[in-house]
Amino acid sequence: xxxxxxxxxxxxxxxxxxxxxxxxxxxxxxxxxxxxxxxxxxxxxxxxxxxxxxxxxxxxxxxxxxxxxxxxxxxxxxxxxxxxxxxxxxxxxxxxxxxxxxxxxxxxxxxxx
Amino acid sequence: xxxxxxxxxxxxxxxxxxxxxxxxxxxxxxxxxxxxxxxxxxxxxxxxxxxxxxxxxxxxxxxxxxxxxxxxxxxxxxxxxxxxxxxxxxxxxxxxxxxxxxxxxxxxxxxxxx
Numbered sequence: 001x002x003x004x005x006x007x008x009x010x011x012x013x014x015x016x017x018x019x020x021x022x023x024x025x026x027x028x029x030x031x032x033x034x035x036x037x038x039x040x041x042x043x044x045x046x047x048x049x050x051x052x053x054x055x056x057x058x059x060x061x062x063x064x065x066x067x068x069x070x071x072x073x074x075x076x077x078x079x080x081x082x083x084x085x086x087x088x089x090x091x092x093x094x095x096x097x098x099x100x101x102x103x104x105x106x107x108x109x110x111x112x113x
Numbered sequence: 114x115x116x117x118x119x120x121x122x123x124x125x126x127x128x129x130x131x132x133x134x135x136x137x138x139x140x141x142x143x144x145x146x147x148x149x150x151x152x153x154x155x156x157x158x159x160x161x162x163x164x165x166x167x168x169x170x171x172x173x174x175x176x177x178x179x180x181x182x183x184x185x186x187x188x189x190x191x192x193x194x195x196x197x198x199x200x201x202x203x204x205x206x207x208x209x210x211x212x213x214x215x216x217x218x219x220x221x222x223x224x225x226x227x
Contacts, residue, residue, distance in 0.1 A: 043217075044218040099146070103156040
């Protein structure tokens with residue numbers, strides 16, 4: 001069975017500051033890892049994904065994430081956030097033989113001016 | 114840009130009533146999913162659908178739930194006899210492939226069971 005833990009429910013940060021949203025997973029098999037973002041009144045949108053290869057993955061809107069197998073983590077980072085990055089961020093995993101996504105609890109990123 | 118659409122955006126129903134939530138996936142996609150999010154909780158997988166049959170379902174997806182692709186464009190989730198605990202946001206998603214292809218999500222239907 002797989003599970004995902006997002007360690008922070010809310011992350012307040014000032015505009016232009018760096019941010020890291022933490023995600024840890026557990027799985028007995030190989031997984032694929034994803035970060036999704038949800039803006040108010042919208043569906044979830046894929047930010048980036050890790051399938052294999054380079055552990056540093058770059059996504060849309062300047063976000064990147066690093067897969068760390070030994071720490072079973074997939075933290076999301078952005079060097080300088082904007083007000084428009086205010087949203088809910090979800091980390092998710094899927095197994096190598098299923099499309100089912102298992103989500104973390106979500107982290108609300110609040111960017112303040 | 115193609116997108117997944119869902120109707121209605123908000124559905125209010127009485128306990129015990131049947132509801133049908135509708136989704137129009139992206140037209141060339143082959144795999145379809147339903148997820149739900151109870152307020153304050155995680156987004157949970159309900160069911161995946163491919164080639165006109167269920168490919169995987171969760172423990173939540175019991176006999177009260179069913180899915181259908183009635184006309185080649187719509188993808189529906191039916192709850193036969195709603196319970197209070199079915200109140201949640203229901204998300205439809207679709208993807209071209211299965212395992213690691215991006216799932217495109219609709220904006221969701223908020224179901225309120227009174």
